[in-house]
Amino acid sequence: MLATTFAALGDGTRLAVVTRLSRGEATMGELAAPHQVSLPAMTKHVGVLVDAGLVSRRKVGRTVVCALRPEAFAEVQTWLGDLTAYWNTTIDRLEDLLRGSDDEH
Secondary structure, three states: OHHHHHHHHOOHHHHHHHHHHOOOOEEHHHHHHHHOOOHHHHHHHHHHHHHOOOEEEEEEOOEEEEEEOHHHHHHHHHHHHHHHHHHHHHHHHHHHHHHHHHHHO
């Protein structure tokens, strides 16, 4: 799932869509407007995000409304937390090593 999420977010337009939806729901037209893409092109972009489980869409009359699925980002958040913990530990060990090296001189 993590690879699917990053693949979906690997496109600049789709990343911008997710960023926009983080501020609230939007119609397909509202999502397409800043990118100067056709509605069919935006539908394909949103479809990739829907298939990755990051976005939901629903019809309200003839309008398609899209929303972010924040729970879908839990795996990314966990992965980033683990990576951050790893790097913090690694940097702390390096600092300890460098401090020990200074003490010897």
